[in-house]
Amino acid sequence: MSFNDLRLSVAPRLSGVGNVSRIVEAFGEENGLAEPQVYAINLALDELIANAVTHGFADVTRPRIDIGLRVDDDRLVLTLTDNGAPFDPTRHAEAADTESPLEERSADNLGLHLVKSVADRVSYEFSAGRNHLTMERDLAGVAAWRRSGTVVGRGAR
Amino acid sequence: MDIEVAEERTEETLILLPVGRLDSANARSFEALVMEHIEGGQQSLVIDFSRLNFISSSGMRVLLIAAKKLQASRGTLVLCAMKDHIHEVFRISGFDRIIPIKDSRKAALGVTG
Numbered sequence: 001m002s003f004n005d006l007r008l009s010v011a012p013r014l015s016g017v018g019n020v021s022r023i024v025e026a027f028g029e030e031n032g033l034a035e036p037q038v039y040a041i042n043l044a045l046d047e048l049i050a051n052a053v054t055h056g057f058a059d060v061t062r063p064r065i066d067i068g069l070r071v072d073d074d075r076l077v078l079t080l081t082d083n084g085a086p087f088d089p090t091r092h093a094e095a096a097d098t099e100s101p102l103e104e105r106s107a108d109n110l111g112l113h114l115v116k117s118v119a120d121r122v123s124y125e126f127s128a129g130r131n132h133l134t135m136e137r138d139l140a141g142v143a144a145w146r147r148s149g150t151v152v153g154r155g156a157r
Numbered sequence: 158m159d160i161e162v163a164e165e166r167t168e169e170t171l172i173l174l175p176v177g178r179l180d181s182a183n184a185r186s187f188e189a190l191v192m193e194h195i196e197g198g199q200q201s202l203v204i205d206f207s208r209l210n211f212i213s214s215s216g217m218r219v220l221l222i223a224a225k226k227l228q229a230s231r232g233t234l235v236l237c238a239m240k241d242h243i244h245e246v247f248r249i250s251g252f253d254r255i256i257p258i259k260d261s262r263k264a265a266l267g268v269t270g
Binding site: 015016017018021035036039043047049050097099101102103105107110111113114117 | 180224245
């Protein structure tokens with residue numbers, strides 16, 4: 001397997017995110033990705049793994065999370081598959097609070113707001129008992145999080 | 158999992174330097190450390206990001222809790238020396254409008270004294 005097409009099975013625990021990040025950093029180095037690109041991937045992975053581990057596996061005897069990461073022409077493609085409760089982050093919209101003054105500010109939904117902000121495209125399907133999430137980030141041009149406009153955060157499952 | 162955090166002091170201000178990653182695996186340990194200082198009466202806090210390469214929403218949540226606590230007790234929290242890609246995440250989260258972020262530690266200490 002070449003290192004521009006990474007596949008990884010992740011321990012379904014919060015403590016797993018550090019190890020994943022080191023592998024993603026090595027992937028970034030191998031593929032000449034700039035630091036903000038690597039950060040965007042690791043940020044998305046931290047949020048998505050934490051969300052699955054915290055909310056997805058209550059009724060699952062053998063939790064499993066698989067990750068794929070590849071450079072596809074001028075895009076980074078991150079896929080995350082898990083056998084947790086069905087959860088479609090592209091629906092279930094609940095906005096993150098990015099406006100309230102400090103005393104009223106909530107951090108709810110912030111993680112998925114960040115995932116959507118660092119991605120140019122996010123798609124989801126549930127098939128064969130698994131959540132399949134695909135996140136794409138363009139390597140050239142202006143990334144989504146540089147564009148102005150409303151970005152809607154998504155509620156955790 | 159614990160996060161490594163260096164601590165320095167001026168007369169009034171405690172400066173915390175988290176090292177490496179502040180993520181969903183170690184945010185709780187960082188929260189416990191920060192809250193221990195605030196509940197122990199520390200009113201003036203600078204968090205210096207110069208040795209931090211990564212923060213996720215779990216880490217930002219801790220900063221929000223700390224900022225609220227300090228505001229309620231008329232204390233001060235200032236962040237400084239963020240890498241550009243981290244600063245960008247604070248901007249898209251709207252955190253830059255509720256917690257002061259300075260370029261350098263010197264500028265941060267200019268706020269806290």
